[in-house]
Amino acid sequence: MASSPSVSAARSASVGYRRHHAFRLIVLVILLAVLALLIVQPLGWIVFNSFHDDDTGQWTLRNYVQIFASTSRWVPLFNSLLLATAVAVISTLLGVPLAWLVARTDMPMRGFIHLLTMAAFVTPSFIGALGWILLAAPNSGWLNVGWRALSGADWPLLNIYSMIGTIFVCSIFTVPYTFTLVSSALEEMPVELEDAATTLGSGVVKTMFSVTIPLVMPAVLVGFILSFIQGMTLFGVPAFLLTPSGTLVVTTKLAEFYQLFPPALYMSAAYCMPLIAITGMLFYARRRILGRRQFTTVGGKGRAGRKIRLKGWRLPALAFALIVPITAVVLPYIAIVLVSLSRAWGLGPIPSNLTLHWYRWAIFENAETQRAIVNSLLYAGIAASFCMIIGILVAYIVERKLLRGAGLIAALVTIPIIIPGIVLSVGFFSAYTRQPLNLYGTATIIIAAFVATFLPIAYSQAGSILKGISPDLERAARSVGATEARTFASITAPLMRGGLVAGWLLVFIPIMRELSVAIFLVSPRTNVMTTLIYNYKDGGNYEAVCAASALLLFATLIVVLLARFVTEGAAYRRRNAASLGAAP
Missing domain, CATH: 1.10.3720.10 (MetI-like)
Structure with a gap:
């Protein structure tokens, strides 16, 4: 006897529910494994070694x-x-x-x-x-x-x-x-x-x-x-x-x-x-x-504050x-x-003492500085991107209450906020400079340490963005059969885009200027600009140190301006589209 349409629909719904639940479980397990490697293991080794x-x-x-x-x-x-x-x-x-x-x-x-x-x-x-x-x-x-x-x-x-x-x-x-x-x-x-x-x-x-x-x-x-x-x-x-x-x-x-x-x-x-x-x-x-x-203001947001006249x-x-x-x-x-x-520099800032030699030396002649510039931009970019990916996933799970283990994930993500960077550096050195994961001298250990250190910033920023996005559109998409992943990719992520660029910057900038996290983990081939400047300073070559410092500041400024240009361009396009849509 053939199955009735209602029985078939029930079976399909049951299969869909099991797949949906299995997908969430897989995501939870992967996130917990990543956070265990990034946070639990380094901190555990610090406690164990102590x-x-x-x-x-x-x-x-x-x-x-x-x-x-x-x-x-x-x-x-x-x-x-x-x-x-x-x-x-x-x-x-x-x-x-x-x-x-x-x-x-x-x-x-x-x-x-x-x-x-x-x-x-x-x-x-x-x-x-x-x-x-x-x-x-x-x-x-x-x-x-x-x-x-x-x-x-x-x-x-x-x-x-x-x-x-x-x-x-x-x-x-x-x-x-x-x-x-x-x-x-x-x-x-x-x-x-x-x-x-x-x-x-x-x-x-x-x-x-x-x-x-x-x-x-x-x-x-x-x-x-x-x-x-x-x-x-x-x-x-x-x-x-x-x-x-x-x-x-x-x-x-x-x-x-x-x-x-x-x-x-x-x-x-x-x-x-x-x-x-x-x-x-x-x-x-x-x-x-x-x-x-x-402190709460009854009656909604107050008007903007008047400027107090200082007079004399x-x-x-x-x-x-x-x-x-x-x-x-x-x-x-x-x-x-x-x-x-x-x-x-001891001769002072007189015209006869001025030269571009140290910039030419740093950018074109010194392989160590060239490598450090590339490493800084590359490591900071990769680490900031991973921070935002993990932060978004955790914030989405926590804010939308998708899993029972969401509280545990949120707690793990926020632990590094109380851990000084140099302490995390000690933990990563203890955990990952031994077998079976001997990562000393690799880019992986430095990027991972950066991700662990600044993950709370990414999570906080993503959570703030999601609080301002109503889940109604997501519910509507899921009600017509869209999967969790498709709903997030097609609806939630586009609404978060502008805030995510700002969040990426909030992570990228402190990584670019971070010294204490990298100080125990770098090797000559994985030096970043901050550790290179620290090493140059010990050598007493202040002209080279200052050229490297100026390049670090300049590179950070360029990335900030580019990101701001992208953000403002996207905001302008949204305003323009809104005005065209509102036109009769």
Whole structure:
């Protein structure tokens, strides 16, 4: 007897459901396997090694005992805490007023200051440290040379090779974190409460302290925490500025462990644990702050804030607002460009000393630099693309609640946000420089480390985009028989396109300027520009270092401009199509 149409339809639906469920299960297994290789295995090796002895390989707590029993090991921890605290305080004191001046006042040059402050974010902090070595090295720095010539003094005005100099450089390159968070909070915050306070006779200063600052305090506190974490985990700036004086912090002490032969893998793993604990607690505090200190405006989004008139304070405010742009961008960039154009930088920026030799040498004559330029662009491009692919898949599964294991995947993806880059570098070295996956000296290990480090950024960006896309169109497509993959490719992905370019950039830029993740993983053939600059600096050839630094900044800028051109072109085409569609 033939099957009825209803029975056939039921069987087809059952087969389709099983295939659909099997496809989701396969995707889940693949994602978990990838995340296990990228995150679980490196972190697992750090924990495992930290409880083993470098000499005997036996289980032990001796590594932890030695950290706090030896002055040479706990002093760097103390120095890191001192550096991080000072950086967080100074960055907050500079970033919060700067954000208020740019977002809420009639101070002149606000757009220019905003642009240069963001340029400080794009600039690798260790390149900024290089610029300040050229300016404020005790003997040869141009500012000190000028000071001696003008004053006749035999002592330097500035000494960048000190804890104060390191705090200064770290702070000015950390200000953009606080500035971005607070300025965004100020721009999104409605001004009805401020207007009410002003109407009741409150002055500008009183209104700011009684209304504005409490409303943006969550952003201020999060900026403080992020600045503290930056101060704890930076490697390049302390390596450039503190190593000459013999002062160590946690990150440079880790590098010292790897300079031993053989490397002290187990002690370095134990030394990573305090960093993980501190950053983990701070990110937990950040989450609690954002969870509890939420402010809601009843009645929808308020109108844009009016600009506060500074009157006679406009020029003093401008002078304050120019501190970060001048010290983080203008002066270091000028110094780096002039030295890169000099035959010998000690002679100063005089016409007879100018040359393009070092650029010609770096681009056309030096195979090492050529290879590093290609490697940087290639590794950053591949890593950013993989980050976005994994981030999109995980965000889609989590936001659309497609699988029961979605929470586990989301947790794995976000773990690296509390792991300093240099710690992940230690983990990848421990996990993948041994059999059966001995990847040392290959591009694979560096790209994988970059993907693991910056995956949380991609996931966060993709999740934010998906939150703004209604799932109704996806449901409609699936109701007429479209598969999950076809629905995503034909509907969801095109709607995400513009935001994905921005997300790719958010990952690409920090990879291009990342030093600590790659420092233990590169070989002469896999050097990237950041590690090459670090190695060149140790050789003392500042002209070559500055040429390589300028090329790194230029390459990053070109990619950013190209991506912006593509994004704006796509937005223009969408607006044009919409206007044509709306025309009668």
